[in-house]
Amino acid sequence: MNWQASVETTVTGLGYELVDCERSAAGLLRVYIDKLPEAAAAGELINVDDCERVTRQLQYVLEVENVPYERLEVSSPGMDRPLRKEADYVRFAGQEVALTLKQPFQGRKKYQGVLSAQPAELGQGWRIVFGDGEVEQAMDFSLEEVREARLVPVSPFKGRNSGKKPAPAKKKSGGAAKKKTGAAALGRKTDDKVHGGLDQ
Template identity: 40%
Template sequence: MSLESLISATLAGLGYELVDMSMSAKSGLLRVFIDKPAGISIEDCTVVSNHLSNWLVVENIDYERLEISSPGMDRPLRNLAAYQRFMGEQVQVKLRVALAGQRRFVGALRGASDAQIELEVEGEVLKLDVANIDITRLVPNI
């Protein structure tokens, strides 16, 4: 099991979703972005930080610093559950390989499956293969 899978399972047991994480080999910084339906507070970050700090020691996982944060207003969407949760919202999608000469699209999320997402861009629904998506982020509604 990968570190990401282990952390995700640990957070799920606490009632949180792992949105994203990164580990810098150079600085030893482990960044973990969490969420839950009601949103994330400072107290949530403290609870997760304390729990993961102890868990990382027990699991003998080498790191220098641990940073816990909410995913922010432009949170990434990385799995089917996230796509389904934010159906109808505006998203920005960056593709690995261009489609019709374009790699970036902004539109309303209209459908999602394990294989592709449907994005409404200027009245036209595009079907984008999940395997070709580099990253999808929410567009903040301000």
Template identity: 45%
Template sequence: MIDLPARLEPVLAGLGYELVMLERAGRGLLRIFIDKPGGVTIDDCVAVSNHLTHLFTVENIDYDRLEVSSPGLDRPLVKPQDYARFAGEQVTLKLRVPMDNRRRLSGQLLGLESDAVKLVVDGREMSVDLRNVDAARLKPMV
């Protein structure tokens, strides 16, 4: 079976996009989240959807429905590079194992050092082992 994320990353990079996340849902739904500097428009999603539809046909990749979307304002931080890219932004981390009796931490992201997420929470610098991060998202400033 094909490693779909590994196949899509260079294709999307060639089009000027980053693969943020890929989900397979019930009934053959394939959901792909893309990003680019400056954000993603509906026209970007349409262009990527059309391109991938042709690619999937040629490469015989099984799916029934394809959704291409931006990751949204509360973009997930999925790859280690995301923590460096979004340093300075407000984030929310959901932890696997609580720290200071808290399973969720919100604060300013400082970056990633030696597999530890650095952030400032309530005025205090904290270090969280990346393996303890169950989910991380940007916190939209509205």
């Protein structure tokens, strides 16, 4: 079993979602965890106790699996949580995301707007609705076209689900809103750290 599989098996076995994990050349192993979708929807957030629990279990598992690392950090993904897999896009549909494409579309790679599933008649895929202050546009994309996607942090006073629904894409005078379709478009140290949900 490789180290990523060991980390994922451990985290999910403890009842959490593995958001991401990464290793640096200096031996730092970072692990980002979250509550399962049902618990998160009920308002539960990752806290220090959760991170400590996962840290202790990972230290044991990584030693048994003989995975080399110098330092281990376990934390919440933060308010700008990355979207890595299909399930992330499903979970956060309707929320604002910052998207970076692998290849530019209409001269740009970076977009920010509301994420939604592509209309059924267009097949499986995703859509981001964005605007320039005057007119909204829609761009359809596949996950294979995405270099990076993250949630856009929302003010805690507004809340991520403040009841505001994204407006449908409007049409420009003289033509449909711009959109893109198809593939062409888009030794263990004692200084291990745990981070709670303060950045949630």
